[in-house]
Amino acid sequence: MRNILRLTLTLAAVSIFSAVILAVVNSWTEPIIAERQLQDYLESVRLYFPDVADFEEKELEGNLFDLVYDDSGNLIGVIGKNLEYSGYGGPVVYTLAVDQSAAIVGYNIVSHSETPGLGDIITKPEFHDRFVGKTLEELDTVDTVSGATVSTSAIIGAIRGMTEAIAKAFLDYEEEVIDITQVPDGTYRGEGTGLKPMAVEVTVEAGRIVKIEVVEQDETPTYFVLSYPLIADRIIETQSLDVDTATGATFSATGIVNCVKDALTKALEQGGGEESEDDE
Amino acid sequence: MKTMSNMNIYLQDISRGIVRDNPTFRLVLGMCPTLAVTVYLINGLGMGLSTAVVLICSNVVISALRRYIPDQVRIPCYIVIIATFVTVVEMLLKAFQPKLYAALGVFIPLIVVNCIILGRAEAFAGKKPVLRSLFDGIGIGLGFTVSLFILSALREVIGSGTFLADTAYAVHVFGESFEPMAVFSQPAGAFIALGLLLGLTNVIFKKLKID
Numbered sequence: 001m002r003n004i005l006r007l008t009l010t011l012a013a014v015s016i017f018s019a020v021i022l023a024v025v026n027s028w029t030e031p032i033i034a035e036r037q038l039q040d041y042l043e044s045v046r047l048y049f050p051d052v053a054d055f056e057e058k059e060l061e062g063n064l065f066d067l068v069y070d071d072s073g074n075l076i077g078v079i080g081k082n083l084e085y086s087g088y089g090g091p092v093v094y095t096l097a098v099d100q101s102a103a104i105v106g107y108n109i110v111s112h113s114e115t116p117g118l119g120d121i122i123t124k125p126e127f128h129d130r131f132v133g134k135t136l137e138e139l140d141t142v143d144t145v146s147g148a149t150v151s152t153s154a155i156i157g158a159i160r161g162m163t164e165a166i167a168k169a170f171l172d173y174e175e176e177v178i179d180i181t182q183v184p185d186g187t188y189r190g191e192g193t194g195l196k197p198m199a200v201e202v203t204v205e206a207g208r209i210v211k212i213e214v215v216e217q218d219e220t221p222t223y224f225v226l227s228y229p230l231i232a233d234r235i236i237e238t239q240s241l242d243v244d245t246a247t248g249a250t251f252s253a254t255g256i257v258n259c260v261k262d263a264l265t266k267a268l269e270q271g272g273g274e275e276s277e278d279d280e
Numbered sequence: 281m282k283t284m285s286n287m288n289i290y291l292q293d294i295s296r297g298i299v300r301d302n303p304t305f306r307l308v309l310g311m312c313p314t315l316a317v318t319v320y321l322i323n324g325l326g327m328g329l330s331t332a333v334v335l336i337c338s339n340v341v342i343s344a345l346r347r348y349i350p351d352q353v354r355i356p357c358y359i360v361i362i363a364t365f366v367t368v369v370e371m372l373l374k375a376f377q378p379k380l381y382a383a384l385g386v387f388i389p390l391i392v393v394n395c396i397i398l399g400r401a402e403a404f405a406g407k408k409p410v411l412r413s414l415f416d417g418i419g420i421g422l423g424f425t426v427s428l429f430i431l432s433a434l435r436e437v438i439g440s441g442t443f444l445a446d447t448a449y450a451v452h453v454f455g456e457s458f459e460p461m462a463v464f465s466q467p468a469g470a471f472i473a474l475g476l477l478l479g480l481t482n483v484i485f486k487k488l489k490i491d
Contacts, residue, residue, distance in 0.1 A: 007353045014349075014357045018364040025368045029375040036378055 048097035048105045049077050060169050067170060075100050078166050082110065085158035088150040089113035092122070096159060102167040104131040104139070107159060119151030127152065136163050140254070141193065178264045180239055181207035190263025194227075194255025195219050202263040209236050212260060219252045227252035235260060290415040297419020300490060303396045304427030304474075305481040310396040313387045314428060315470040320445050324432025325425065326380040327387060330369050332421025335397050337365045339417035343405040358401045359392065366391045379446070396424060435473050439464030 045052045051070040058065050066079045077099040084093050090113040097105040109123045121127045130142050139160040144152040187203045196218040203211035212232035217224065227249035234243040241261050245253040303309045313331070318324040338361050342349075349357045370388045373381040381388065391397065400420055405413040437443055441460035443451045452458065463469040 003350075007350055010349055011353055011356060011360075014345075014360050018360050021364055022367055025371050029371040032375040033371070036375065040378075 045079060048079065049099075051076060055079075058170070060165065065166065065170065075170070077105060078170050080162060080166060083158075083162055085154060087112060087114050087122075087154045088119050088148075089115060092155070092158075094155075094158075096162055096166075098163050098166050098171075100171060101135065102163060102171055103133055103135045104159065104163065106132060114151045115148070118148045121145055121148050122151055122155045131159060136160070136167055139163065140258070178241060178261065178268065180204070180209060180264065183207065183264055183267045186267065187211075188263040188267040189215070190259040190261070190266065192255050192258035192262050194252040195223075198252075198255050198259060200256060200259040200263060202260050202267075204264075204267070208239060209260075212236065212256070214256065214259075217252075217255075219249075219255075223249035224252050228256060231256050289412065293412055293415040294419035294422065297416060297421070298423040298426060301420065302423040302427060302481075303420055304424060304431070305478055306485075307396075307399075308478070309399055310394045310424065311474075313390065313394065314431065315467065315474060317384055317387050318428055318432035318435050318470060318473075319439070319465050320383070320442075321429070321432045321436045322380065322444060322447055323383050324428035326373075326377070327384055328421075328425030328428040330373065330384070330388065331391055331394060331396065332418075332425050334362065334365045334369055334391055335400060335421045335424075336414065336417035338362045338397055339400055339405040339413040340410055341365075342401045343408060343410045343413035346406050349406075354406060355398075358398060358406075362397050362401070363392045383446075396420065431470075431473055431477060434477070435464045435469060438473075439466075439469055 042052060042055075045055065045066070045068060049068045049070075052068050053071045054069045054073075055066040056069070058067060063083055064081045066081065067075055068077045068079060070076045077097060080096040080098075082093055083096055084091050086092070092112040092114070093110040095108040095110060097107065099105050107128065112120065112123065114120045114122060127145065131139070134142060139156065142156050144156065183204045185205050187201050189199060189201050191197065191199045194217065197216075198214060198219065199216040201211075201213045201215050202209060203213075212229075212235060214228055214232075219227075227247045230247050231243065231245065231253040235241065235257070241257055241264075243257065245257060247253045297303075299306075301307060304311075304314055310331070313327055317327045338358070341361050342358055345357070345361075366389060369391070370381070373384075373388065400416060404416045408416070433443070436445065437453050438461050440462075441452060441454050441458045443453050454460075461469075464473060
C-alpha cells in the first residue's frame with residue numbers, strides 16, 4: 001500500500017515539475033510564435049496587397065474573409081481563405097483576393113484534383129492572368145479553355161459568384177439597375193457577346209420595352225433558336241433584365257440580355273438615341 | 281591530485297561519447313532521425329544540437345532524481361522528463377528558428393523516443409552522479425552531432441552539389457551547372473551513405489586498435 005502511494009506520488013511530482021517548466025517556457029515563447037505567424041501571414045497578404053498594414057477577419061456563410069486595410073485605415077481589398085467549389089475532378093480549395101473596386105487581384109489554388117495536363121491549367125499563370133484586373137462585370141468575358149471546359153468554366157463561375165458575394169457583403173457594391181421608364185422612346189442598338197459577338201435593336205415606347213430584335217449574331221443555329229425569341233419575351237413580359245437565362249442555350253441568352261443592357265445604358269447616357277423617332 | 285583525476289574522468293566521458301561510444305557509428309542508435317533529416321547540413325546540425333540539448337538536460341535531471349525515482353516507475357518518469365525538454369526545445373525552435381523547425385518537422389517531437397536519450401538515461405544517468413552524467417550527455421550529444429554533421433555534409437555535397445544550403449554561407453561546391461547524384465538526397469542514398477561511413481569507421485577503428 002505504502003509502495004503504491006510512493007510510486008503515484010513520484011509520478012505526480014515528475015508530471016507537476018514538467019507542467020511548470022512547460023507553462024513557463026510556453027508563456028515566454030507563445031507571443032513570439034504568434035507574432036511570427038502574423039508576420040508570415042502579412043507577408044503572404046503583401047503578395048496581393050503591397051500596402052497592407054492591418055487586417056480584420058470576418059465570417060460569411062461559413063467562409064472566412066480578411067478585410068485588408070492600408071496605413072490610414074482604408075479598406076483596400078478582401079481575401080477569401082480556403083474557399084471551395086466543385087471542379088471537374090472534385091472539390092477545389094482556393095484563396096481569392098479582390099480589391100476595393102471588386103476587381104480580381106489574384107487567386108491561388110490550395111488543393112485540387114483536376115486532370116493533370118488538362119484541368120490543372122487553373123493552377124497555371126497563363127490562365128490565372130486572365131482574371132487579374134477583371135471587375136465583376138468583366139468576369140463574364142473570361143474565356144474557358146477547350147479541352148478543359150468544365151474545369152475552367154467551374155472556376156470562372158466560382159470566382160464570379162464569390163466576387164459578387166464579397167462585393168455585396170464587404171464593399172457596398174450595388175448593381176446598376178437600369179430604370180426603363182427613364183429611357184426616351186426610340187430604337188436603340190446594343191452590342192454584347194454570346195458565344196460570339198452579337199447585336200440587338202431594342203424598341204422602347206412610353207417607358208416600356210416593346211420589341212427586341214437580334215440584328216447580328218453568329219451563334220450555333222440549333223442552340224440560338226432555344227434562346228430567341230424566348231429570352232426576349234421574358235424581358236418584355238417582366239420589363240426587367242434580371243431574367244432567368246436558363247433556356248438550354250445559356251450563353252446566347254446571357255448575350256442577348258447583355259446586349260439589351262448595353263442598348264439601354266447607352267440610351268440613358270445619351271438622353272435619347274441617335275435613332276430616336278420622336279424628334280419630328 | 282584528486283581534482284586532477286576527476287577532471288580526467290570527465291574528459292574521458294566526453295571523448296568516449298564522441299569516439300568509442302559514438303551513438304551513430306559505434307552504438308548504431310537513433311537511426312530514424314539520422315537517416316531522415318540528413319539531406320542538408322543545416323538540418324543535420326540542427327537535429328544533432330537539438331538532441332544534444334535534450335540529452336544533456338535529461339541526463340542531469342534524471343541523475344539528480346535517481347535516488348527518488350523508484351525502479352518500477354523509472355521508465356515513465358524518464359519519458360516524462362525527456363518529453364518535457366523536447367517540448368521546450370520544440371517551442372524554442374518554433375519561436376526563434378522557424379525555418380529549421382519546418383525542415384525538421386515531425387522529427388523534433390520524435391526526439392522523445394530517440395533511443396540514444398532513453399538509452400543514456402537507463403545505462404548511465406540513472407546510476408551515475410550528476411556531474412558525470414552531465415559530461416556523458418555532452419559527449420554523447422557531441423558524438424551524435426558530429427556523426428550527423430559528417431553524414432549530412434557527405435549527402436548534401438554529393439546529393440545536391442551544395443554546402444550549407446539555406447544559410448548565408450551557401451556554396452555550390454562543383455559550380456551551378458553540376459548535375460548532382462540525386463539518389464544521395466533520397467532515402468536510399470541515406471542508407472548507402474550511412475553504410476559506407478559505418479564501414480569506414482570500422483576499418484579506421486581496427487587500424488587504430490580501438491576496441
